Amino acid sequence: MPDPIPCQRHLFDLPDEVAYLNCAYMSPLLKRAAAVGAEAIGRKLQPWRIHAEDFFTESERARTLFAALLGADAEAVALVPAASYGLAIAAANLPVASGERILILSEQFPSNVYVWRALAAERGAEVLTVERPAGGDWTGAVLARLDERVAIAALPQCHWIDGGLLDLAAIGARCREAGSALVVDATQSLGALPLDLAAVRPDYLVCPGYKWLLGPYSLGYLYVAPQHRDGRPLEHNWIARRGSEDFARLIDYRDDYQGGARRFDVGERSNFALVPVGIVGLEQLLAWGVERIAATLAAKTAAIAERAAALGIGAAPAHLRAGHYLGLRLPGGAPPELPERLAEGRVFVSVRGDSLRVTPHLYNHEEDVDRLFEVLRAVL
Numbered sequence: 516m517p518d519p520i521p522c523q524r525h526l527f528d529l530p531d532e533v534a535y536l537n538c539a540y541m542s543p544l545l546k547r548a549a550a551v552g553a554e555a556i557g558r559k560l561q562p563w564r565i566h567a568e569d570f571f572t573e574s575e576r577a578r579t580l581f582a583a584l585l586g587a588d589a590e591a592v593a594l595v596p597a598a599s600y601g602l603a604i605a606a607a608n609l610p611v612a613s614g615e616r617i618l619i620l621s622e623q624f625p626s627n628v629y630v631w632r633a634l635a636a637e638r639g640a641e642v643l644t645v646e647r648p649a650g651g652d653w654t655g656a657v658l659a660r661l662d663e664r665v666a667i668a669a670l671p672q673c674h675w676i677d678g679g680l681l682d683l684a685a686i687g688a689r690c691r692e693a694g695s696a697l698v699v700d701a702t703q704s705l706g707a708l709p710l711d712l713a714a715v716r717p718d719y720l721v722c723p724g725y726k727w728l729l730g731p732y733s734l735g736y737l738y739v740a741p742q743h744r745d746g747r748p749l750e751h752n753w754i755a756r757r758g759s760e761d762f763a764r765l766i767d768y769r770d771d772y773q774g775g776a777r778r779f780d781v782g783e784r785s786n787f788a789l790v791p792v793g794i795v796g797l798e799q800l801l802a803w804g805v806e807r808i809a810a811t812l813a814a815k816t817a818a819i820a821e822r823a824a825a826l827g828i829g830a831a832p833a834h835l836r837a838g839h840y841l842g843l844r845l846p847g848g849a850p851p852e853l854p855e856r857l858a859e860g861r862v863f864v865s866v867r868g869d870s871l872r873v874t875p876h877l878y879n880h881e882e883d884v885d886r887l888f889e890v891l892r893a894v895l
């Protein structure tokens with residue numbers, strides 16, 4: 516077990532009276548990231564400070580850092596603005612025949628549902644939804660449905676509603692046996708939960724930057740497996756073409772692309788205001804180390820689950836949920852006054868049906884958890 520990381524609240528701008536336990540909604544930026552962002556946007560006041568090489572160097576740095584976090588190399592990574600954009604690239608390039616299936620989870624995040632519904636309708640295929648398993652074992656439930664009729668399994672590493680965990684290495688192995696492609700939405704896990712890329716071997720993996728990557732909104736990443744890197748991009752932007760570094764020769768139009776997964780980069784991927792901000796978050800995560808982050812957050816959620824259990828509030832057992840995630844099930848359901856009480860107490864969590872999604876990070880201290888329980892005791 517790696518050493519826990521001490522509280523890092525000093526690196527963030529969270530007032531003492533705010534208990535922000537909602538990283539799954541979006542993370543706060545590091546103070547340094549906001550300062551870098553102010554400087555970055557300020558460059559546009561004086562555009563001559565944005566140099567031709569900046570179109571390439573900053574986005575390459577973000578690409579390289581994300582690749583390091585994932586255990587891939589930079590050639591594997593495209594810059595995308597949203598999970599939906601990355602998933603659209605996967606959908607545009609994966610074969611699905613009439614009568615085949617696309618497997619998803621019940622109550623999966625909509626960006627990883629609509630795209631497959633559309634693809635299934637276009638190809639005469641079927642979306643196969645794995646129902647929430649009574650005992651919480653998503654891996655078993657997925658493996659039971661994954662056979663050679665499944666063309667694509669489009670899955671998260673943990674369920675966005677309550678952190679229900681999927682063993683993607685086991686699922687990846689079954690996908691390869693069955694001849695199914697594996698598309699992973701790592702939005703709610705990458706940066707907070709280790710992922711063994713060599714064991715999972717996804718065809719595509721997408722991760723927006725604004726949650727567990729501590730980055731800004733609208734800057735995310737798509738991993739593309741080697742066998743798909745000659746695929747079709749969604750759009751045809753100039754910078755993705757070979758030789759785009761030479762601004763004087765852009766009208767020597769070229770059919771070939773920049774190397775690796777760069778052909779899939781979104782237009783204007785150089786994003787001078789946001790890319791430097793995303794870089795700071797990725798650098799910080801790499802400095803802390805994902806294993807240590809995961810162990811620290813798992814200890815935090817375990818302590819919360821234990822206090823909740825003493826009040827009769829249940830949660831999935833630790834081996835069936837991602838360590839950084841907790842879905843608290845309130846006995847008798849969520850009281851109607853709960854959202855108001857949480858707001859009054861300045862406690863930020865997500866209320867999802869009858870459960871509370873509690874997702875701490877390294878900026879949370881004991882008092883945040885005390886504040887959460889003050890509210891829970893008052894409403895139960």
Ligand SMILES: Cc1ncc(COP(=O)(O)O)c(C=O)c1O
Nearest residue numbers: 597598599624626675702703723
């Ligand atoms: C599992 C999951 N995927 C994706 C997203 C965001 O999707 P997009 O980047 O398409 O807005 C979220 C946001 O809450 C999410 O929870």
